[in-house]
Amino acid sequence: MFTAVLRRRALQQTSSLSYQFARCYAAKSFPPHTVVSMPALSPTMTAGNIGTWQKKPGDAISPGDVLVEIETDKAQMDFEFQEEGVLAKILKDSGTKDVAVGNPIAVMIEEGEDASAFESFTLEDAGGESAPAPPPKEEASESSEPADSQSGTAPPSSKTESAPVPEETESSGGKLQPALERQPNASAAAVRLAIETGVKITGLKGTGTGGQITESDVKKASSGGAPSAAPGAAPAASYTDTPISSMRKTIANRLTESMNQNPHYFVAASVSVSKLLKLRAALNASADGQYKLSVNDFLIKAVGVACKKVPTVNSSWRDGFIRQFDNVDVSVAVATPVGLMTPIVKSVDGLGLQSISAQVKDLGKRARDGKLKPEEYQGGTFTISNMGMNPAIDRFTAVINPPQAGILAVGTTKKVAIPVETEEGTSIEWDDQIVVTGSFDHKVVDGAVGGEWIKEFKKVVENPLELML
Amino acid sequence: MSPSRGLNSSVLRILRLSKVKLNSNQSRTISIFTEIPKANTQIYVSRSHSPYLNLSIEHHLLTKSPAESTILFLYTNKPSIIIGRNQNPWVECNHAAIRSSPLQPLLVRRRSGGGTVWHDEGNVNYSVICPTEKFDRNKHAEMVVRALHSLDVQGAKVNERHDIVMNTPESTVPFKISGSAYKLTRLRSLHHGTCLLSSPNLKDIGKYLGSPAKKFIKARGVDSVRSKITNVHVGNEDFENAVVEKFRDMYGNVETTFVGEEEGTVPAIEKGVEELSSPDWIYRQTPQFHFSYPSAPASEELEPVQTRSWNIAFIARNGVITKSIEHNISSAPGDSNSSSVENSIIGTNVYEVTDWAHILPVHEQQEIPVAKAMNDMLLVGVTPAQGI
Numbered sequence: 001m002f003t004a005v006l007r008r009r010a011l012q013q014t015s016s017l018s019y020q021f022a023r024c025y026a027a028k029s030f031p032p033h034t035v036v037s038m039p040a041l042s043p044t045m046t047a048g049n050i051g052t053w054q055k056k057p058g059d060a061i062s063p064g065d066v067l068v069e070i071e072t073d074k075a076q077m078d079f080e081f082q083e084e085g086v087l088a089k090i091l092k093d094s095g096t097k098d099v100a101v102g103n104p105i106a107v108m109i110e111e112g113e114d115a116s117a118f119e120s121f122t123l124e125d126a127g128g129e130s131a132p133a134p135p136p137k138e139e140a141s142e143s144s145e146p147a148d149s150q151s152g153t154a155p156p157s158s159k160t161e162s163a164p165v166p167e168e169t170e171s172s173g174g175k176l177q178p179a180l181e182r183q184p185n186a187s188a189a190a191v192r193l194a195i196e197t198g199v200k201i202t203g204l205k206g207t208g209t210g211g212q213i214t215e216s217d218v219k220k221a222s223s224g225g226a227p228s229a230a231p232g233a234a235p236a237a238s239y240t241d242t243p244i245s246s247m248r249k250t251i252a253n254r255l256t257e258s259m260n261q262n263p264h265y266f267v268a269a270s271v272s273v274s275k276l277l278k279l280r281a282a283l284n285a286s287a288d289g290q291y292k293l294s295v296n297d298f299l300i301k302a303v304g305v306a307c308k309k310v311p312t313v314n315s316s317w318r319d320g321f322i323r324q325f326d327n328v329d330v331s332v333a334v335a336t337p338v339g340l341m342t343p344i345v346k347s348v349d350g351l352g353l354q355s356i357s358a359q360v361k362d363l364g365k366r367a368r369d370g371k372l373k374p375e376e377y378q379g380g381t382f383t384i385s386n387m388g389m390n391p392a393i394d395r396f397t398a399v400i401n402p403p404q405a406g407i408l409a410v411g412t413t414k415k416v417a418i419p420v421e422t423e424e425g426t427s428i429e430w431d432d433q434i435v436v437t438g439s440f441d442h443k444v445v446d447g448a449v450g451g452e453w454i455k456e457f458k459k460v461v462e463n464p465l466e467l468m469l
Numbered sequence: 470m471s472p473s474r475g476l477n478s479s480v481l482r483i484l485r486l487s488k489v490k491l492n493s494n495q496s497r498t499i500s501i502f503t504e505i506p507k508a509n510t511q512i513y514v515s516r517s518h519s520p521y522l523n524l525s526i527e528h529h530l531l532t533k534s535p536a537e538s539t540i541l542f543l544y545t546n547k548p549s550i551i552i553g554r555n556q557n558p559w560v561e562c563n564h565a566a567i568r569s570s571p572l573q574p575l576l577v578r579r580r581s582g583g584g585t586v587w588h589d590e591g592n593v594n595y596s597v598i599c600p601t602e603k604f605d606r607n608k609h610a611e612m613v614v615r616a617l618h619s620l621d622v623q624g625a626k627v628n629e630r631h632d633i634v635m636n637t638p639e640s641t642v643p644f645k646i647s648g649s650a651y652k653l654t655r656l657r658s659l660h661h662g663t664c665l666l667s668s669p670n671l672k673d674i675g676k677y678l679g680s681p682a683k684k685f686i687k688a689r690g691v692d693s694v695r696s697k698i699t700n701v702h703v704g705n706e707d708f709e710n711a712v713v714e715k716f717r718d719m720y721g722n723v724e725t726t727f728v729g730e731e732e733g734t735v736p737a738i739e740k741g742v743e744e745l746s747s748p749d750w751i752y753r754q755t756p757q758f759h760f761s762y763p764s765a766p767a768s769e770e771l772e773p774v775q776t777r778s779w780n781i782a783f784i785a786r787n788g789v790i791t792k793s794i795e796h797n798i799s800s801a802p803g804d805s806n807s808s809s810v811e812n813s814i815i816g817t818n819v820y821e822v823t824d825w826a827h828i829l830p831v832h833e834q835q836e837i838p839v840a841k842a843m844n845d846m847l848l849v850g851v852t853p854a855q856g857i
Contacts, residue, residue, distance in 0.1 A: 041653070042653075049555060049690070049691060051554060051555050051756075052555075052754065069554070069555075071553075071554065071555050071582040071691060072582075073582075074553075074581075074582045074583035074584070074631070074649065074650045074651055075581075075582055075583075075606075075650075075651035075652070075653055076553075076554045076555075076580065076581045076582035076583075076650075076651065076652045076653070077652075077653040077654075078653075078654055078655075080655060093689070093757065094555075094689070094756050094757070095555065095688070095689025095690045095756025095757050096689060097689065097690075097691075245629065337641055337642075369623075369624070369626075369636075370626040371626065
């Protein structure tokens with residue numbers, strides 16, 4: 001009696017599994033079957049290569065049997081099938097590369113059914129394929145890339161809340177996600193439409209009940225972008241193709257995400273640094289070899305002061321709330337041979353110029369050597385990007401580093417003529433000025449608030465002795 | 470905290486380690502560790518230089534060790550070329566160079582994924598086996614980097630492909646010194662990697678791993694990613710000791726057990742050696758590929774060739790030819806002459822061929838150079854049985 005109950009339950013389960021697939025393409029009719037899709041054998045896996053099939057059509061499978069070997073990013077893994085059945089047809093042969101997670105790879109039937117009926121079963125009968133899902137917001141596709149900074153980094157990654165997660169373990173505890181949970185939550189009509197129009201259904205947000213992806217979502221997505229690659233153009237003249245490294249991919253993803261998700265607006269100011277330069281010269285003269293302050297050190301401190309005076313800017317947009325930080329941790333953009341990195345000077349508001357200077361030098365050197373620890377470049381509440389050493393750059397705008405709410409772009413020093421009132425009338429003096437452009441996230445920082453911040457920044461830079469307050 | 474105290478303690482540690490090493494001269498066989506109830510940390514160093522034996526020991530450690538244990542295994546192999554689980558030996562290595570090399574390098578297909586690497590006595594391999602839930606691609610690569618730092622190799626670091634690279638004075642781009650590969654099973658996972666310490670063959674590695682057949686083969690399976698390589702210039706024993714020390718820092722102080730040829734008598738390991746050295750495993754685990762000469766294959770499928778010269782193309786599955794097309798300028802495709810050639814080579818085991826001129830009935834002058842070229846590229850070198 002039990003076997004009958006279990007069989008019925010197994011049957012019910014199979015039929016609900018095949019719901020997504022068997023009902024879609026009823027062009028030919030096949031006996032009841034289940035389509036096996038490419039499993040996600042790790043939380044970050046988006047595609048894999050099919051290795052050797054350990055079973056052939058007609059073989060019986062018991063739970064725990066290895067069905068096929070899968071290789072992804074140098075890792076060889078066994079796909080252990082957890083249900084009972086018989087392998088009816090292999091849809092993806094050994095050696096097939098880059099099969100996306102969720103795409104059909106084989107067909108299973110119940111014990112006793114006829115496997116030969118599936119000889120002519122094709123991929124289309126299984127529901128067709130879709131390209132691998134684009135790397136989810138928090139994760140890089142295959143590699144373990146860190147980077148709360150604007151770029152991926154060479155140093156090893158660990159994890160933080162918003163940094164891409166190294167695969168297989170750590171934050172999610174490494175539980176293997178069963179293939180079943182990976183079926184997109186979409187209505188049958190939506191799946192059909194997605195396949196017809198070539199839209200990647202896994203990337204869509206559902207607006208139906210329970211977040212289900214509906215036909216209209218798919219329609220909107222298909223009219224939105226043209227995803228597929230155009231057929232190869234006529235042989236071009238000479239060019240060089242560089243494969244995209246994971247670091248490049250991470251930079252691309254994070255900055256695109258930032259541009260898409262953060263409504264950037266820019267506030268520029270010309271700031272007089274004459275007094276600051278004088279103060280710097282004076283302090284460096286009495287340094288006695290202990291320190292050598294740079295203009296950037298002063299600016300970092302000024303950023304700290306401004307963030308304390310306008311704490312709205314020292315915040316981060318989170319899910320359902322805005323977090324305002326008590327400390328000001330400034331990410332300092334450093335150019336290294338591998339790319340741009342942003343090591344963090346923590347609690348700038350509590351540090352003196354000498355400590356800031358020492359830290360920036362040390363972090364910069366270690367960033368160039370690739371020896372930063374993850375906590376030294378992940379985090380930060382505000383970023384400063386100084387291109388003042390490039391004499392061609394008057395001003396520029398920078399992209400905000402998510403999940404921060406602002407970034408300051410600093411141009412080069414220029415001599416500007418300013419009018420000065422004297423007893424004889426108006427004469428001209430030369431003033432050293434730099435143009436700073438702040439980019440702010442309007443979700444967190446309103447226009448007037450951004451303006452306030454720039455005002456405070458300018459005030460303290462133009463009167464650097466106020467840094468002591 | 471004072472520098473001198475730190476130096477003393479590290480000197481003491483090195484002395485202590487070498488004492489430990491000298492004492493554990495007894496090499497217990499591996500089968501014993503399964504009997505140790507809570508052998509949570511184990512360290513093995515192999516004295517054998519046979520790649521088939523070392524990889525089989527490694528696989529035995531992966532499959533038979535206690536579920537919660539973490540194991541370090543260090544081994545060095547004699548000159549060999551190790552291809553990944555799903556690679557094509559004709560695409561990945563230069564068989565002509567292998568055949569003519571005085572080193573007589575062995576060809577080995579390992580069980581983990583990834584690309585092709587060169588092993589020799591100047592290259593030490595490290596392998597860490599741990600529970601799958603603790604698996605992390607970088608953790609132990611980082612450990613090896615710390616070991617290198619302690620040997621004063623300051624420029625070493627892990628890159629985004631989980632390889633270990635090192636800065637060199639000649640270049641702004643770091644050079645690769647170690648590659649990694651992984652094998653994951655449900656409970657236990659393995660991360661192993663090479664480390665080029667002082668390979669005398671550094672300049673030739675590119676020659677061994679660069680196959681002229683590559684452009685004539687369109688293969689399924691995994692491609693290697695080429696990188697510039699360099700030696701670390703550190704002694705093997707120093708490296709081993711440093712890695713063992715860092716491993717002990719992470720997982721606890723345990724003795725090193727030496728293993729070697731005696732392990733070859735353990736039945737599971739013996740079976741593993743047999744499997745790894747069999748031509749069936751090395752050559753016939755090759756995913757499907759399409760070979761076409763002299764006109765390079767355009768896709769995975771066989772197509773009639775648009776060329777004015779004689780062309781032979783075939784598809785091989787599991788290393789055996791299943792389909793072929795011969796293009797003969799003196800006869801039309803489908804001609805009885807062509808189809809007899811095509812049919813006659815079906816069923817040929819590519820690695821067993823000793824002379825393509827015998828397999829392809831060479832009638833005409835232009836066919837001889839084709840057969841010669843195929844011999845050069847496809848003929849297999851030393852058979853494994855000779856090389857164990």
